[in-house]
Amino acid sequence: MTAAVSMRQFRVPNLPLGEPQVDLTPPEVRTTRRRLRACEECDWVSALPPLRSGEKAECPRCGHTLATRHYRPAQRSMALAISALVALFLAVTFPFVSFTAGGVGNRIELSETATSLIGFDQPIVAIAVILTIMVLPAVYLLGVIWLQFGLMRGEPLEASRRIARSLAHLHPWMMADVFIIGALVSLIKLSSMAQIDVGPAFWAYCTFALLLLMTTQSLDADWMWFSLAGEPLAPKGTRTGMTAAPQGLAGCHTCGLINRLDDHSHCRRCGERLHARLPHSQQRTWALLAAATLMYIPANLYPIMTTTSLGQSSPSTIVGGVVELIQMGSWPVAVVIFMASVIVPVGKLFALAWLCLMVKRSSELNALTRTRLYRLTEFIGRWSMVDVFVVAILVALIRAGSLMSITPGPAALAFGGVVVLTMLAAMTFDPRLLWDSPAPRESAEPRDRPRQGAPG
Known part of the structure; x- marks a missing residue:
């Protein structure tokens, strides 16, 4: 365990007018002028210390990670990205899973988990499945390879900045890990009714x-953006130990650079749109939460799938x-489905609604606690897609006519909409608003104790 450097001991003097506009000194060896960052969760302006491999710098106010340094970041991420693409190619080439019941069986490939939904008039769900488990991850990996190849040869390739900016936006929508959980739940659910065999594509x-x-x-986003465009100096007069908004500044959520705000502000380094606070953040969050709540009603009232066995249909x-899983004795699977389909979406709706209310009202919980709650809601939201993936896998796999078949119900689309809307609600909520509201003294001051960082 490598100890991270405490951020409070570093302070940057005001920059004189005669200084160059871009500092090209490598961040790991810079010892005079510190690089400044405004925390994207609490807006606190801090100075980054030089970081060695395995170290990370955290905001002294809320604990949000500002920068993490990895060993040979370009070579490491490029090797992993190429390996991941090879594994994905194998996964779409070989059989994924098969089942046999009563002398009748079926074998599917990975892509059929999405394409089979189209035949049941569920094109939107099919598009969501194929995007989240295959297309977006592949685009992300290709973008990583494109970026790191240019950085390794010392000359960024064309459109590298736009690609680097897009990677951060793609990340929340890649759900390969969630799909694996959905696949395991599906296999466990079917194991009592049929013989299940996983193919090479499953392991791939x-x-x-x-x-x-x-x-x-x-x-290593900090290193990547420095390698792409250097480190433009902080605006003249930038002060640490206070928030950025009162200084007329804003930190870029994509590359981390602090910029001066004006009527049409864009980041000087990556071109991302800048806001002191996300415009109409609360209104948009409330609207998305209301829409998600309305969609959650049909998601629970209508069947999410219909099982046909020996000519009898059971929605x-x-x-x-x-309840059926509990009756079958599959308690672990029942708990997973209940958590992902009921506890997580309902909890996220209530948590985000409560956070919106706390922006305008005082609370016994301090701003740090509310920020931690926001991080939790942002992290768990995507895992509700487990139920949608379970339906996609079962519909593709169980197709034995009147003997045994599963068809998707209208609740699949409604529940998928709930997941997407709650994720968008978390993205539109600006956690910096929590620190703008009245809070206890201890929640508004940086913490004195140094934080521990894990090796990258």
């Missing part, structure tokens, strides 16, 4: 999901499916 996709996760964690709602 498990490998792909792991490599994709490692690739996202290996990206199943989300809660009904959980």
